[in-house]
Amino acid sequence: MSDRIHDVVIIGAGAAGLTAGMYARRSNLDTVLLEKFVPGGQAAMTAFVENYPAFPDGVSGFELMDAMSRQAEKFGLETITAEVGCIEPHSGSPFRVCTSTAEMRTRSIIVCTGVRPRFLGVPGEKEFFGKGISTCATCDGAFYRDMEVAVIGGGDSALDEGLYLTRFASTVHIIHRRDRFRAIHALVRKAEENPKIRFHLDTVVTAVTGGGFVEGLALKNVRTGAESTLPVAGVFLYVGLIPNTEMFRDLLALSGDGFILTDSDLMTSVPGVFAAGDVRDTPLRQIVTAASDGALAAYSAGKYIENISAVIPLEGVAAEPLFAPPPVPPLSASEAESG
Amino acid sequence: MAKPIEVTDSTFQAQVIENPLPVVVDFWATWCPPCRMIAPFLEQIAGEYEGKAAVCKVDVDKNSALAQKYNVRSIPTLLFFKGGEVKDQAIGALPKDQIAARLAKLL
Numbered sequence: 001m002s003d004r005i006h007d008v009v010i011i012g013a014g015a016a017g018l019t020a021g022m023y024a025r026r027s028n029l030d031t032v033l034l035e036k037f038v039p040g041g042q043a044a045m046t047a048f049v050e051n052y053p054a055f056p057d058g059v060s061g062f063e064l065m066d067a068m069s070r071q072a073e074k075f076g077l078e079t080i081t082a083e084v085g086c087i088e089p090h091s092g093s094p095f096r097v098c099t100s101t102a103e104m105r106t107r108s109i110i111v112c113t114g115v116r117p118r119f120l121g122v123p124g125e126k127e128f129f130g131k132g133i134s135t136c137a138t139c140d141g142a143f144y145r146d147m148e149v150a151v152i153g154g155g156d157s158a159l160d161e162g163l164y165l166t167r168f169a170s171t172v173h174i175i176h177r178r179d180r181f182r183a184i185h186a187l188v189r190k191a192e193e194n195p196k197i198r199f200h201l202d203t204v205v206t207a208v209t210g211g212g213f214v215e216g217l218a219l220k221n222v223r224t225g226a227e228s229t230l231p232v233a234g235v236f237l238y239v240g241l242i243p244n245t246e247m248f249r250d251l252l253a254l255s256g257d258g259f260i261l262t263d264s265d266l267m268t269s270v271p272g273v274f275a276a277g278d279v280r281d282t283p284l285r286q287i288v289t290a291a292s293d294g295a296l297a298a299y300s301a302g303k304y305i306e307n308i309s310a311v312i313p314l315e316g317v318a319a320e321p322l323f324a325p326p327p328v329p330p331l332s333a334s335e336a337e338s339g
Numbered sequence: 340m341a342k343p344i345e346v347t348d349s350t351f352q353a354q355v356i357e358n359p360l361p362v363v364v365d366f367w368a369t370w371c372p373p374c375r376m377i378a379p380f381l382e383q384i385a386g387e388y389e390g391k392a393a394v395c396k397v398d399v400d401k402n403s404a405l406a407q408k409y410n411v412r413s414i415p416t417l418l419f420f421k422g423g424e425v426k427d428q429a430i431g432a433l434p435k436d437q438i439a440a441r442l443a444k445l446l
Contacts, residue, residue: 037434038376045372062372081434130413130430139371140413142400213412234412 005094006030006106008301011084012244014041015065015287016277017112018072019294020301024110025075027302032106033072034099036083040065041114042278043287047138047164052287061138064287087251089270107308108301111248111260111268111275112294115241115285120152124208132214133235137161141168144234150175150217152205153238159187161238166196173230175200177222200230208235243279255281265300266293272308274301341389343381343396348404355395356423361445362393363438366409366416368400373432374415380435384442392442421445 008024010017013035024031033039043049046061055064073079082099087109089095094105117135119125125133134140137151141164149169151162154176160183165172174191179202181188191197200219206227207218216231243258253261253269259281266274276293278285343365346354355362365381367374385394399406399414409418409425419427419441427441 037432038379040372040376044376047370060372062375130416131410132412134413136371136373136413139368139373139415142368142370143406143412212410 004030004105006032006104007305008032008108008110008298009034009095009097009104009106010110010112012041012112012114012277012279013039013069013079014112014114014277015043015068015290016114016279016294016297017041017110018065018068018077019291020110020112020276020298021077021079021294022068022072022075023295023298024301025072025077027298029298029302029305031077032104033077033079034082034084034097035079036081036100038081039069039079041290042116043290045136045138047161049287061287068291084247087247087273089251095272107272107305109273110294110297110301111252111273111279112277112290112297113244113279115243115278117237118240118242119237120205120239122205122207124210124214128208128210128214128235131212132210132233133208133237135237137164137236140234140236141165144169146170147233148173148231149234149236150205150230150232151236151238152176153240154178154181154183155238155240156183156187158238159183159191161236162197163187163191163194165236166194169196169234172197173200173232174198175203175205175217175219175230177204178202179223205235241278241285245279265303266297267300267304272301272304274304340386341394343385343394346395346397346402348402351397351402351405354393355420358393358420360391360393361426361442362395362420363442364395364397364418364420366397366399366406366411366414366418368398368414371414377415377432377435377438380438383435384439387439388442391446417441419445 007029008031010020010033013033021033043061044065048058049061050058082101084099086098094107097104145168148171150173151158152175162172162174202223203219203221205217206220209216216229219228245258260275261281262268262275268275274297276297277290381394397405413430417429418425
């Protein structure tokens with residue numbers, strides 16, 4: 001382990017992590033970004049982003065995240081490809097972060113580990129993954145030209161990707177367990193108006209069936225209990241997100257469904273550890289909100305470091321006195337009254 | 340430095356099946372984000388394994404016969420060949436060290 005003590009270690013290089021990195025570097029903080037795969041995060045998998053500000057014609061998720069990554073790099077953000085193995089909490093000294101390739105010390109941490117797609121947990125789902133089951137319409141949609149496919153889910157992603165799949169598929173069946181969609185109204189209306197889309201509401205998938213590839217779904221209507229089958233060649237899952245917080249379970253306070261709880265400065269239950277983006281307990285998970293979180297978390301981390309540097313002398317750092325009032329000349333009685 | 344070899348329906352036999360070295364074949368397409376993410380890994384592996392193993396790429400848009408023949412329905416799919424046979428496969432994007440480790444097992 002080197003003697004270097006970073007100001008900020010950011011974990012995860014999606015929209016939140018890259019923006020946090022850019023802001024931290026622009027504030028001249030000694031910053032390292034750890035990413036176990038490649039920068040971009042979930043946003044990079046999105047075919048087309050039409051709600052990120054300043055792109056009136058939309059932008060591909062990959063292009064957007066590539067630009068975000070290059071912009072952060074321009075400000076000197078150092079990115080290390082490594083998976084975080086442990087974080088040792090603060091006890092008056094800096095945190096210790098160990099990764100698959102290195103160990104480091106840091107005054108603050110910003111957790112931007114994001115989310116991953118949830119699976120249904122029904123028979124056949126694992127077996128047919130990559131053989132008809134997909135979580136990436138952008139990647140695999142084109143394999144289903146003139147075939148029937150199903151999209152499972154009722155949120156923005158399900159409808160967005162369902163609409164995207166109508167470019168290729170002959171029919172897109174959208175299967176949702178409730179009687180109404182969680183997705184925004186504009187998307188629902190767009191889907192309703194698309195002649196290739198068919199809705200199956202109040203319906204759950206009980207099994208994925210097939211031989212070498214997916215051939216169909218076993219369905220059940222949750223209201224009537226009626227069972228049916230639907231022949232489809234492809235199944236795209238958009239049934240929610242799982243926060244990547246397993247490694248923080250014993251360290252940070254989490255919501256009931258595993259997202260990281262923060263205050264309004266994005267500080268977690270552990271002082272000096274911040275969370276930003278999709279991994280945070282937040283009502284809206286978008287690229288723009290992740291970027292916004294990243295900026296605020298970097299700002300808050302900077303403030304936090306300023307404060308601890310004033311209170312706790314860190315190794316190799318000259319401690320600033322906590323409170324040193326300037327010498328005040330004695331005032332005459334008349335001055336004090338008029339002032 | 341060796342680079343990944345773009346193979347097609349017509350060159351696959353010579354470049355992959357009859358290749359005396361182990362070959363990792365990356366089924367990809369320009370519109371697939373995770374494929375673009377792992378592209379630099381494959382380039383690096385091609386250089387690092389020069390003379391020991393080959394890295395080939397199949398654009399599924401232009402070579403649908405190969406994608407069909409090897410039952411590729413999700414990309415990226417990596418197929419690891421030795422002696423003309425598929426010895427291992429990986430569906431979805433993998434970190435570089437995992438791709439290299441799977442290829443190294445066939446050396």
